[in-house]
Amino acid sequence: MKLYYELKEEQKRLVQSDPSEELWYCVPLDLLYDRKNKVAEEKFAGKEQFIAVTTKRILVLNGNEISYERNLADCEEVKCETMVGCGIVTAKVNGAAELVARFSMRHIERVAYVARGADLLAKGDTEKITSHEYEKYCEKCGRALPGTSKCPKCDGKNVVIKKFTDLCGGYQWKLLGISAIMLLSSAISILMPYVQKNFIDNVLATKSGDMTDVAKFVGIMLALTAVNVTLYILKNWWCVLLGSQLSMDLRRKLYTKIQRLSMSFMNKRKPGELMNRVSGDTSQIRRFMEEVFGGMLSALITMIASLIIMISIDAKMTLYSTSLIVLVFVITRLYWSYIHKIFHRQWVKDDKLRSGLQDVISGMRVVKSFGQEEAEVTKFKALTADFAQVQKKNETFWALFYPMLTFIMGVGSYIAIYFGGVDVLEGGMTVGTLMQFVTYTGYLYGPLGWMTHLPRSVMQMITSLNRIYDVLDEEPAIKDGVEAKDVEIQGDVTFKDVTFGYNSYDPVLEHIDLEVKKGEMIGLVGASGTGKSTMINLIMRLYDVDRGAILVDGVDVREIKQESFHDQIGVVLQETFLFSGTILNNIRFANPKATMEEVIRAAKAANAHDFIVKTPDGYNTYVGERGFNLSGGERQRIAIARAILTNPRLLILDEATSALDTESEYLIQQALDRLTEGRTTFAIAHRLSTLRNADRLVVIDGHSIAEVGTHDELMEKKGIYHGLVTAQLQMAKL
């Protein structure tokens, strides 16, 4: 996302009063604020209002005028606050907030970054922030971008088509084959009217032939038709094959890429959106190859060839009969866009009806218990009536006007018949030629209806391709450096002045310093949303720190090969995710080569062996979605066995025992105690009693470490930890 918009020369001069002052951030604002009367104006700002932050000042520019300025040195804090449908930037000067600028939601992310940048400068921090987020609109054409970095219409098109042709490169023989078939079938289509013409003129018109001539003609036509149909089938078959192979290729590539991409990429996108790209967008490509690609070429070839032959027969008549082509094209286009519109409306109504129905049926208990059946019936009746009316109207329109459309499409032929007929009567043209001509006219007008959809289908395909390549081209944010090496982890972990935020304008952790010795168990404590899980994410290197470094045995984690690093980390999370498969496979997930004995030992250590053996299929029990139903505690113990089997040097427990009943908690606690022995462990627990074995507790509050120490030390300190423990004891009593 752009944080620096180029200003006009005059504006630049305003901003740069002395040479040592550098303009760092500059983004547009769209709402006006009357600074004199201190009221929000009900008016959009022109295109020349900006909020600018230099190394020394924060300013608001309105045209060639500075409407607000403040030395950053005087600001205690600069903040972006979200309002309703808009946001404001405030600066705290001498303890009092003052309004800097107001803007609509269109600019809020950008301004939030700028405010954060200004805040850092105000606090004497000279780090220049950047944004990795995508723009929402194309800068050239203003179109909304479908979650991609490039506009499918402007710059995406050519690049993507080139990429697509590269991709098709692997199937060049199939493509050549399809093209050859299409050429051949077009040739046959063109040939058939010619054969017909000869028959009419030489046999029928002159009445000179006999039965064998008729039979010969029928035979030839039959053979040609048969060949054409075979070619058609072959073409479709290959197109389908090509389409599904291409989409499979893309799907595989996408999936592989998604696996490699970092969590920061995942977090920016909804899981549904990614799933849509893997399945929906690739299907779009397949559909395009099947339905459009094949037809497109052959229609074009046939049309051009027909036109050439028509001109060679009679140029004037060709002109007459094609004169309406543009008109027909426009009419069909209008017709289809109207049809699209009214059926879209029907779809919307249908959707409303459906969701209304779903609402009531899933909320039946509430409806019944409040006695609202009558009211709901009335509401539903209105919805159905509404839908029925729209549907009736649309179907009537379709029924009435579709035949008319077909008629319009045939108009060219009627013109040809008229002029040709006159010509035939006057002896200028034979009946056979006329028939041939009329057939070609049909060839010209026929695909028009279908061709009006073409731009739409092509654009849809390009959009889909764009979305796919957007993922494929994404570089993982976390990469192994050139120097990255395999390291055998011992277990010392050091946080060195670590600062990190999922959005860099909104830091979750700031200036974290912590040294953890090999084999130590660290309990992370703090209210929810304070950054405990974030700390763990950083240790697992699902994200890279914004500033500072995390060292393992004195080596920066960024210099360790990810695969070797992750191999040596074990994780037990709050919600254990079991993959579809057997218990055995789930335990061996990270270490598929483990022997049965090792698996059983791990399961025993995790207190899982007993319950596993009691299931009918033992270790071969199928779990996961639609599999054998395991309780939360049982799943958790499988996860622990999984972690034990990898024999990790670094262990991470994220709320591993929450949401369990007391008995299974005891079993799991035991298992965990065995697991954590001798390993560097980071554990998050809401229930503080779970952390009683921790060597040290780290209390996180307000983005940073508030307290560090053993349970006894912290209790004595009577700080936040003491407060949390007392609170939990009180709650337990209640």
Added chain:
Amino acid sequence: MDEEMMQSNLLELEEFDEEKMKAESADLLELRYLTKENAKFERTPGGFVTLTYKDKTYDRVGVYRTFPVTMPEEFISIREADEKAREIGVIEKLSALDPEQAKMLKEQLDLRYFTPEITKIFDIKTEYGYGYFHVMTTYGECRFTIHNGGSSVVSLTDTRIVINDLDGNRFEVPDIMKLTVAERKKLDLFI
């Protein structure tokens, strides 16, 4: 700032006891009305308002609507300006305050709520899953983009709709019957 926050958190937690919790939840339960007798607002040089209520002065308060759609000037909630935004009290009717005080709060509401109303529709174009609007609003001419389908357009009543654009801005059409037939037709695709 961080230290301050920590300190306050510390205090809160240290003094944890049941009595206090009960008092706090009782506090939440109470509906306190601010009236012209017990509350006094003042403009700040920075563009916000302060409140003096029951001998306590708040340097800056937030002014929220409780029924933004149906009763924009009644039941105005006055809240603390920090992230927790605890409620200080509710003003039943702005019109019951001194006109100058009411004006002050009205200005704060205008600052907080950006709800342009659409007065004229020039053009609506749909293209590849997005709807591009070109309209006249109470804030002036404006172009915005919405997602086709889904919940971009919400009907509040039979004639009143709210359009949410891609950015999260909300445009309201207070009465679609006041639009021309041609304008309604353009809009029809989304309702």
